[in-house]
Amino acid sequence: MGVKSALTIAGTDPSGGAGIQADLKTFQEREVYGMSVITSVVAQNTLGVEQVEHLPISFIEKQFDSVWNDIKPNAVKTGMIATIDMMELIAEKLKGSNVPYIIDPVMVAKSGHSLMEEESRSVIRNMLIPLSTVVTPNVPEAEFLVGFSINTQEDAEKAAKVIVEQLGAGAVVVKGGHLEGDAKDVLYDGREFTYFTSERLNTHHTHGTGCTFSAVITAELAKGRSVKQAVKTGKAYITDAIRYSLELGNGNGPTNQWGYRLQGLPNQEG
Numbered sequence: 196m197g198v199k200s201a202l203t204i205a206g207t208d209p210s211g212g213a214g215i216q217a218d219l220k221t222f223q224e225r226e227v228y229g230m231s232v233i234t235s236v237v238a239q240n241t242l243g244v245e246q247v248e249h250l251p252i253s254f255i256e257k258q259f260d261s262v263w264n265d266i267k268p269n270a271v272k273t274g275m276i277a278t279i280d281m282m283e284l285i286a287e288k289l290k291g292s293n294v295p296y297i298i299d300p301v302m303v304a305k306s307g308h309s310l311m312e313e314e315s316r317s318v319i320r321n322m323l324i325p326l327s328t329v330v331t332p333n334v335p336e337a338e339f340l341v342g343f344s345i346n347t348q349e350d351a352e353k354a355a356k357v358i359v360e361q362l363g364a365g366a367v368v369v370k371g372g373h374l375e376g377d378a379k380d381v382l383y384d385g386r387e388f389t390y391f392t393s394e395r396l397n398t399h400h401t402h403g404t405g406c407t408f409s410a411v412i413t414a415e416l417a418k419g420r421s422v423k424q425a426v427k428t429g430k431a432y433i434t435d436a437i438r439y440s441l442e443l444g445n446g447n448g449p450t451n452q453w454g455y456r457l458q459g460l461p462n463q464e465g
């Protein structure tokens with residue numbers, strides 16, 4: 196069988212919209228075999244984060260080794276990795292592995308709750324970003340990584356250049372969800388800029404957009420697609436997942452990983 200596999204290393208969302216749960220649903224929809232290593236267990240829902248418990252490092256390592264030594268993934272994604280210890284472990288495990296590595300540098304949930312300790316933020320920048328194939332910051336995350344404000348498309352392009360050329364990412368997508376106007380994401384791969392634009396959908400049901408978007412990119416890279424194809428597919432998929440949200444919960448509802456399917460739409464390739 197030619198099935199490809201992808202591994203997500205991240206925190207949980209028991210309400211199913213973000214984190215490990217969103218990643219696994221997305222891998223499945225993209226027809227990639229999904230596997231997971233849990234870093235932190237998070238009590239959260241569409242209204243926000245209530246409590247976070249980090250798993251012991253030795254147990255995160257055990258989970259990683261269990262997967263890696265049995266079913267080596269074709270791509271790896273990290274989402275919520277809150278502490279320096281977790282980052283050091285991941286760096287040690289992935290260095291020299293030659294497996295595409297996608298970083299969603301999750302720092303703060305849309306509800307405002309911090310998902311990464313303050314002192315870890317410079318460690319993800321210095322230790323993990325140089326190992327990445329693609330990094331997918333939203334605007335506040337990109338601002339932290341580069342140290343200047345992003346208000347315009349030109350600022351986003353300038354930040355993308357810094358993240359590749361100075362911080363050492365293989366490629367970067369600066370996501371436009373937090374800017375105004377159309378939802379315009381900019382990909383920079385060290386050679387050129389490519390833009391992926393959709394209309395801004397007028398909804399607050401956007402819990403888990405970043406997780407789902409980066410999970411599609413991970414699945415597509417696992418299949419051997421190019422970064423540009425992977426991001427194109429990610430953008431089409433996340434737009435449908437927001438457009439066809441199920442409007443669940445009492446807060447910012449989850450994106451709908453099978454939104455395209457409920458509408459009878461094709462599972463698009465980039």
Ligand SMILES: Nc1ncnc2c1ncn2[C@@H]1O[C@H](COP(=O)(O)OP(=O)(O)O)[C@@H](O)[C@H]1O
Nearest residue numbers: 333370371372373378394395396404405408433
């Ligand atoms: N209201 C919206 N309408 C259409 N696309 C959106 C909307 N909000 C976010 N997106 C898209 O969702 C993806 C995730 O972006 P963003 O919400 O900025 O990430 P995060 O969840 O990490 O904050 C991007 O492709 C972005 O353009």
Ligand SMILES: Cc1ncc(COP(=O)(O)OP(=O)(O)O)c(N)n1
Nearest residue numbers: 206213214304305402403404405406
């Ligand atoms: C466990 C976990 N990981 C990541 C997030 C953030 O998800 P994101 O896709 O950025 O969406 P919001 O939650 O910010 O709407 C999370 N909440 N939990």
